[in-house]
Amino acid sequence: MSRRKLLAIAGVAILTGLYWTSKRPSARPASARTPPVDDARPLDVLIIGAGLSGIGAARHLLAKSPGKHFEILEARHAIGGTWDLFRYPGVRSDSDVFTLGYSFKPWRGRKSIADGPDIRQYIQEASDEAGITERIRFGHKVKTAAWSSSSQLWTVTAEAQDAQGNTCSVTRTAKFLFLCSGYYSYDEGYRPAFPNEAAFEGRIIHPQFWPDDLDYAGKRVVVIGSGATAVTLIPALTDKAAHVTMLQRSPSYVAVRPLVDEAAVKLQRWAPASVAHTVTRWKNVLTSIFYYQIARRRPDLFQQRLLDAARESIGERFDARDFTPAYKPWDQRVCAVPDGDLFKSIRQGKASVVTDTIEAFTPRGIRLSTGQELQADIIVSATGLKLNVLGDVAFTLDGGTLDIPRTLVYKGMMLGGVPNFAYAFGYTNSSWTLKAELTADYVCRLLNFMDRRGYTAVYPKADPTVEERPLLDFTSGYVARSAAVLPKQGSKRPWQVYQNYLLDKYTIQLAPLNDGTLTFTAR
Secondary structure, rough: OOHHHHHHHHHHHHHHHHHHHOOOOOOOOOOHHHOOOOOOOOOOEEEEOOOOOHHHHHHHHHHHHHHOOOOEEOOOOOOOOOHHHHOOOEEEEOEEEEEEEEOOOOOOOOOOEEHHHHHHHHHHHHHOOOOHHEEEHHHHEEEEEEEEEEEEEEEEEEEEEEEOOOOOEEEEEEEEEOOOOOEEEEEEOOOOOOOOHHOOOOOEEEEHHHOOOOOOOOOOEEEEOOHHHHHHHHHHOOOOOOEEEEEEOOOOOOOEEEEOHHHHHHHHOOOOOOHHHHHHHHHHHHHHHHHHHHHHHOOHHHHHHHHHHHHEEEHHHHOHHOOEEEEEOOOOEEEEEEEEEEHHHHHHHOOEEEEEEEEEEEOOEEOOOOOOOEOOOOEEEEEOOOOOOOOOOEEEEEEEEOOOHHHHHOOOEEEOOOOOOOEEEOOOOOOHHHHHHHHHHHHHHHHHHHHHOOOOEEEEEOOEEEEEEEEEOOOOOOHHHHHHHOEOOOOOOOOOOOHHHHHHHHHHHHHOOOOEEEEEEEE
C-alpha cells in the first residue's frame, strides 16, 4: 500500500474519530443494565479474561452489538489482568497511555507513561462505568473448550475457586468464544536454572511474583536481564537499595520517552476530554509508525540517535558496549525509559550496567565468565515470560484435539478451521490495545452480519496454497522459546499478521466481511 493511501486512511480515521467522540454519550449503554443470564441458557458470547482486552471487548459488545448476552470468566479475583498481576516496584507501561488506553474512555491523568496501579484503576473504572463488572465471574480458570458442530455451541469448563480456596468445576455454553487472556502464562514466568544457585545465601526473586514482604532497603541488588521489566524495575529500586546492578548477557535498545506529554496537557485545557484524547491518540499512533519505519529503513541512523541520547544522559559513566545490541532496532522490542530515569540512576552512581555471562552463583553473589564477582543480597531474575497465546486452554473440535502449531491465523485474530472463535493479540511494536480494539470491533461487525443473514457459524477456510510463516517476526528470547507451540501466519492475505495499525484499520475495519475466506453456515 502506498504512503499516500496510508495517509488518506489515517486522515479519514482521525476525522471519523473526532466526529463520533463529539457525539458519544457520557452515560453507559442501556444494555449494560441487563441482568446476568441464567446458567442453563447458552450465552451469545463468552469472553475469557477481564484484563485490558476483555473489558474492552465487553464494552464494544454493549455499544455495537446491544442485546447480546455475554459473560466474562476471569481466573483471578480482580479486574486488570497484567496490571493486577505485576506488583514489583515501579511497574508501568512502556507504551503511552493514550494508545494503551481505550478509544472510548479518555485518559485524564497527567503522566503519558502511566504507573501500573493507575492503569489498573482505569480498567476498573471502565468496567464499572459500563456495568460490566456485574457480568464477570471471578476465580474461574478455563480448562477446556469444546466445539460441537451439531449444536453449534462451545462448551467451556472452568475450575472455579472462591476467596477461601474452595474449588469446583463449572460448565458454560456459548455461541461465540472470545479469548482475551493475554499472551503469557500467569502461573509461570521464564526462570532459567542458574549454575550453583542453591549456594546463594540471599533471596532470588522473579518480578512476576514479587513478594509483598521483600525489604530491599540498604541492600545490594543484582537484576538479571535487559528487557522492559529490568529497565523499569532498576530506577525504582535505587530509591532504597544501596546499589542496583543490571547484569545483561546482551544489551537491548533503550529509548528516552517523555513522562508527560506536554502537547496533550495543553490540549486537555481547552478541548473536550474526548476530543483531546482522540487527537493525542492519533498523534501518538502516527508518530510511533513514523519512528518504526525509520528504525527499519535506516537502522544505523536510529541506533545512533538512541546511543547519542544515552550518552548525553549518562555522561562519563556511559559505555557504548552496554547499549549496542547485536541485532537491528525492532528485531526485538525497544525499551522505553520515561524522562531517562534509568540513565539518571546510572549517572548518579546508584545503578550500573554489566554486560557479561554467568559462570555460577556464589554464597554472596554471582561470579561472571570474566572472573568478576558481583556482590548481592538480593538477585532478581528479570528473565522474561512464558509465552501462552491461547491461555492454557485445551481446545477440541467435534472431539478432535486442535493442533495449534499447525493452525494458521486469520487477520491475526481468528484460527483457520475453528468456528465462532476470536482472540485478542496486540502489537509487538506498538500499544496492545490498538489491535485489541480493532479485533473487538471486528467481532461485533461479524456477529451483527451473521444475525442479519441468519448465519449461526463462521470459520476461516484454510487455503492450501498459503505457506506457513512464524507468527511473530521477532527475535526476543521469549518468542524463540515458544515458536514451536504457537500458531502460524501465512505468506499472503488474509493470513498475514501486520504490525501496522493503519494497514489493520484498512484490512480489518474497512474491508468487507464476506471476503471468500470466511465460510458461513446456518442451521
